[in-house]
Amino acid sequence: MLCGLAGLIPAGPVSVLVDGSSAQPAALAARLAATLTASGRPCVRLTGMDDADTGSDAVEGAVRLAGGPGWRGARTWDVMIWVRAGRDPDGTGENAADIVIDLYDEDWPVIRRVAASLASRGSWYLTETRAFFSPRAATWDTKFGDDMPAYAAAVARAGIRRGGVVIDVGCGTGRALPALRQAVGPRGSVIAADLTPAMLAKACAQASAARAALVLADARALPFADASADALFAAGLINHLPDPEAGLGELARVTRTGGLLVLFHPSGRAALAARHGRTLTRDEPLSAGPLTRLTLSTGWQLIAYDDAVDHFFALAIRRA
Secondary structure, eight states: OHHHHHHHSOSSSEEEEEEESSSHHHHHHHHHHHHHHHTTOOEEEOOSGGGGTSSGGGSTTOEEEEESGGGTTTSOOSEEEEEESSOOTTSHHHHHOSEEEEOSSTTSOEEEEEOHHHHTSTTHHHHHHHHHHGGGHHHHHHHHGGGHHHHHHHHHHHTOOTTSEEEEETOTTTTTHHHHHHHHOTTSEEEEEESOHHHHHHHHHHHHHHTEEEEEOOTTSOSSOTTOEEEEEEESOGGGOSOHHHHHHHHHHTEEEEEEEEEEESSOHHHHHHHTTOOOOTTSTTSHHHHHHHHHHTTEEEEEEEEOSSOEEEEEEEOO
16 A cells, blocks of 8 residues: 555655544654655655754655644645544545545555546556455455345346346446346346456356356456447446546446446445444535536436435436
8 A cells, every 4th residue: 555655646846744633644654754765766754843844855856744633734735645544523634635545444554535636646546456355355245245135126226228238347246247137138248347356256156147247447447349338337436436537437438328327335325434434525426416517527417316324326327
């Protein structure tokens, strides 16, 4: 995670603040400074307020790195990293951050969100996604296997056309594949795409039973032709994308006019946020207002939105 984080820091002299609501920001700042230095990039660790405007300028082109809430008002920071290690009561700090690190599970730190201006830098998304999901693939169905009826209900609710081509983007272990096969019928085509080889390996049994093709693919650059799909099913995908707007645009590219996009999660947004120890905010990509705007700007029209206690379901149609 530290290498991915270091790769997100822009070139040249940059001031970076690692902030958060616990003792973790200072520790992460120290580790990030060591990672930057080891990579050959000059880095000056700001340890006292006098460093904010003096001394550290002597190192040409250096990253000036501070850690902890005491630095918030010291200066204007080029990059603000928020460490999510507990609850941020109103989400103010996290919402203002350029990068959000999730330390809710200290054994598995994860880069949760990156500002669009930084998201294209480095290979952090590929590395972080696989690092998070690969060790969980073997036990994923043991932990979440009872969600399959909820997946079936979501697919049925979407009204996917029989005989068409449906792609499960971010298929995981393939929990939606039986329902997707039933939706398109024997003459339809089901494709399951995921970024993590270990997840695709676990999906083999479901894919075989559903006669679905497995494809190793990044949702940000799908290996499918324009307008080649009649429906896309995406469970828990959007929150994992570094740039949801760009991701929705790529999903639109591969979907024919009038085709469907099903966004789903087997628990509501509030329950999922509580599970990860955070508070929901109105400007999150899957909040009603932002999702309506994001879908509209990327070629979709949102026609259904249901954020219930036990599920999240949104349905959009590909506009001409």
